[in-house]
Amino acid sequence: MNREDAPVFSCRDVHVAVEGKEIVKGVDLEIRAGEKHALMGPNGSGKSTLVAALMGHPSLQVSGEIFLAGEPVTQLEPDERARRGMFLGFQYPVAVPGVSVANFLRAALKARRGEEIPVRAFRKEMQAAFAALEMNPDFAGRYLNDGFSGGEKKRLEILQMLLLKPVLTLLDETDSGLDIDALKIVATGIDRAAGPDNGVLLVTHYQRILEHIKPDVVHVFIDGRIARTGGPELARELEERGYEWLEQEVAAVAGGES
Amino acid sequence: MKANPIADLNSDYLAKYGFHDPEDYLHKAPKGLHHGVVEMISRYKQEPEWMREFRHRALDVFLSKPMPRWGDQELLGQLDFANIHYYIKARGDQANSWEDVPDNIKRTFDKLGVPEAERKFLAGVTAQYESEVVYHSIRADLEKQGVLFSDMDSGLREHPEIVRRYFATVIPPEDNKFAALNSAVWSGGSFIYVPPRTKVEIPLQAYFRINAENMGQFERTLIIADEGASVHYIEGCTAPVYSTDSLHSAVVELIALKGAHIRYTTIQNWSTNVYNLVTKRAYAHEDAVVEWVDGNLGSKLTMKYPSVYLMGERAHGEVLSVAFAGDGQHQDTGAKMIHAAPHTTSRIISKSISKGAGRSSYRGMVKVARGAVGCRTSVECDALLIGERARSDTYPTMDVAEDDVRVEHEARVSKLAEEQLFYLQSRGLDADQARLMIVNGFIEPFVRELPMEYAVELNRLIELEMEGTVG
Numbered sequence: 088m089n090r091e092d093a094p095v096f097s098c099r100d101v102h103v104a105v106e107g108k109e110i111v112k113g114v115d116l117e118i119r120a121g122e123k124h125a126l127m128g129p130n131g132s133g134k135s136t137l138v139a140a141l142m143g144h145p146s147l148q149v150s151g152e153i154f155l156a157g158e159p160v161t162q163l164e165p166d167e168r169a170r171r172g173m174f175l176g177f178q179y180p181v182a183v184p185g186v187s188v189a190n191f192l193r194a195a196l197k198a199r200r201g202e203e204i205p206v207r208a209f210r211k212e213m214q215a216a217f218a219a220l221e222m223n224p225d226f227a228g229r230y231l232n233d234g235f236s237g238g239e240k241k242r243l244e245i246l247q248m249l250l251l252k253p254v255l256t257l258l259d260e261t262d263s264g265l266d267i268d269a270l271k272i273v274a275t276g277i278d279r280a281a282g283p284d285n286g287v288l289l290v291t292h293y294q295r296i297l298e299h300i301k302p303d304v305v306h307v308f309i310d311g312r313i314a315r316t317g318g319p320e321l322a323r324e325l326e327e328r329g330y331e332w333l334e335q336e337v338a339a340v341a342g343g344e345s
Numbered sequence: 346m347k348a349n350p351i352a353d354l355n356s357d358y359l360a361k362y363g364f365h366d367p368e369d370y371l372h373k374a375p376k377g378l379h380h381g382v383v384e385m386i387s388r389y390k391q392e393p394e395w396m397r398e399f400r401h402r403a404l405d406v407f408l409s410k411p412m413p414r415w416g417d418q419e420l421l422g423q424l425d426f427a428n429i430h431y432y433i434k435a436r437g438d439q440a441n442s443w444e445d446v447p448d449n450i451k452r453t454f455d456k457l458g459v460p461e462a463e464r465k466f467l468a469g470v471t472a473q474y475e476s477e478v479v480y481h482s483i484r485a486d487l488e489k490q491g492v493l494f495s496d497m498d499s500g501l502r503e504h505p506e507i508v509r510r511y512f513a514t515v516i517p518p519e520d521n522k523f524a525a526l527n528s529a530v531w532s533g534g535s536f537i538y539v540p541p542r543t544k545v546e547i548p549l550q551a552y553f554r555i556n557a558e559n560m561g562q563f564e565r566t567l568i569i570a571d572e573g574a575s576v577h578y579i580e581g582c583t584a585p586v587y588s589t590d591s592l593h594s595a596v597v598e599l600i601a602l603k604g605a606h607i608r609y610t611t612i613q614n615w616s617t618n619v620y621n622l623v624t625k626r627a628y629a630h631e632d633a634v635v636e637w638v639d640g641n642l643g644s645k646l647t648m649k650y651p652s653v654y655l656m657g658e659r660a661h662g663e664v665l666s667v668a669f670a671g672d673g674q675h676q677d678t679g680a681k682m683i684h685a686a687p688h689t690t691s692r693i694i695s696k697s698i699s700k701g702a703g704r705s706s707y708r709g710m711v712k713v714a715r716g717a718v719g720c721r722t723s724v725e726c727d728a729l730l731i732g733e734r735a736r737s738d739t740y741p742t743m744d745v746a747e748d749d750v751r752v753e754h755e756a757r758v759s760k761l762a763e764e765q766l767f768y769l770q771s772r773g774l775d776a777d778q779a780r781l782m783i784v785n786g787f788i789e790p791f792v793r794e795l796p797m798e799y800a801v802e803l804n805r806l807i808e809l810e811m812e813g814t815v816g
Binding site for chain 2: 143144165166190195198230231
């Protein structure tokens with residue numbers, strides 16, 4: 088396959104174990120430029136574990152193959168994946184007391200772009216991003232995620248996505264803990280950041296955010312596997328019927344196999 | 346414990362601070378300590394009789410006191426008092442112009458950036474080499490206002506009435522074995538007197554340098570801020586890298602009279618063969634404020650607990666300290682706040698980082714005396730461990746004799762968290778950059794209190810200490 092035509096992201100037969108227990112049981116995915124995929128599923132199905140593994144979390148045991156823009160990244164450290172354009176918006180962003188948002192963002196931008204950004208240019212870019220997400224510019228001086236409300240943390244994740252311009256964005260439950268206004272702002276931010284050359288994998292439990300961000304493809308994740316893949320209509324079906332019918336189907340198939 | 350902690354030292358310390366000059370001394374006392382050495386020092390300095398007697402009495406106290414039975418017994422046990430030179434004077438007299446400092450010493454301080462720092466932002470500088478101060482300057486306008494800033498020996502000669510009135514009133518020789526040792530053989534250090542209502546707006550600085558192997562440096566500093574006066578004093582310290590130990594045992598006494606404000610900032614970066622056993626104490630009188638800002642990098646063993654005795658109503662004391670212990674090092678540091686008057690307030694923030702096989706201990710005491718009603722105190726100690734072998738211990742003591750007192754105490758020990766590392770790495774920072782960012786964030790409340798040049802220098806030192814860390 089020609090690299091130019093390669094999907095921005097793909098993975099093959101990914102299995103993930105946590106302390107020896109298998110949580111993700113073989114996942115194949117392909118995301119092409121300009122596509123937004125939603126990964127939906129009940130709590131505890133392994134969605135968050137999957138995206139943490141794709142980003143390279145050191146405490147997970149991962150097998151299978153992961154490609155970013157056609158290049159294998161399976162063996163790379165998380166920071167190397169990030170510099171090549173992979174981004175994970177955390178469900179629970181971690182606080183780093185004493186490190187200002189501005190210093191952190193500047194270091195991250197420098198790492199991603201491979202060069203120092205002049206202070207003035209950086210300030211301008213950061214202020215524009217704050218404005219786009221209707222965030223107070225005072226954020227720049229606050230300590231990273233330290234004492235932030237849930238909504239503030241999520242906005243800062245999307246702000247980073249805007250600035251870092253990832254090739255592939257993994258968003259882990261970015262909609263949880265947001266009120267409706269915040270949700271709209273965040274959804275607009277995601278739409279802005281997701282251009283025609285990039286891919287997005289949005290992990291969510293609820294269909295709510297999908298009213299604001301229209302996914303091209305919807306996957307349903309049950310018990311460590313993608314149980315079904317479809318178009319946006321699949322999300323609406325899940326909203327009406329819940330996950331139980333699919334879970335029962337999966338259980339029936341598993342029962343039939345044994 | 347490693348047999349040779351020097352092997353671990355990062356190469357930059359060797360290049361930047363670890364060099365030593367060829368020894369060219371006017372006087373170098375033989376190793377060992379007895380009344381003859383004390384007599385020699387006092388006669389050499391042509392001191393008044395009362396000081397000579399004070400030294401001899403202090404030596405008796407030193408000889409009669411046992412070593413501390415607390416603290417790091419293993420490292421203290423290795424300290425050999427017989428293998429130390431107690432007094433060394435380099436050639437040349439004290440200079441008031443940088444040009445007059447002997448070339449070899451000038452080169453040393455040039456390398457350390459001392460005159461550069463003076464040009465940039467200091468109101469006065471003292472540079473001490475071994476036992477004696479070799480360079481001293483103070484801005485003319487301060488001198489005109491009556492601010493006295495000199496080395497301690499000159500202070501004793503030129504202002505005997507002030508020195509005699511305050512010297513050893515805050516820390517008598519009987520206080521502890523190392524205070525007694527310093528009292529017997531002290532040499533150099535700073536003497537500062539700020540007249541009533543005089544504000545010294547820019548910092549005064551002293552720089553202490555040990556050059557010879559097995560050197561004992563015993564500087565003695567006395568700072569008096571008269572009523573309503575204010576002053577900020579900064580000291581920095583380094584030593585060459587030798588395979589055998591040196592001893593730095595200072596006594597620092599601060600007296601903040603009614604409404605006065607003293608801030609005392611230390612950035613010590615001794616090489617890891619130096620025992621740093623220092624007694625620092627302040628008296629804060631009515632409405633006075635005393636702040637110790639104390640950064641401890643380097644040394645083999647540091648034992649240092651800056652104290653504020655809050656003697657007058659509404660006095661306020663603060664200790665803000667950071668300690669960094671790498672392989673083979675033990676930073677045993679902390680603070681003492683003695684509330685001896687009503688409505689006094691104090692705050693202790695102590696942060697320590699232990700890396701590799703490094704060890705840090707917080708040892709602190711807050712005492713509220715009977716009658717000292719309406720006091721408030723808060724203690725916050727925060728330890729960060731990097732690696733599985735790093736160690737941190739906390740020994741807090743609270744002794745509160747009144748009910749109407751607000752006491753807050755918080756202690757936290759955290760490991761450099763894998764989740765923090767992963768978060769920063771997921772943004773493109775490599776593991777070393779991510780660790781450094783977490784550590785710099787951890788000490789940020791301290792760094793923010795430093796003048797810019799010192800903040801930059803401290804961040805650079807931390808970066809060197811963190812190089813090649815395996816988490």
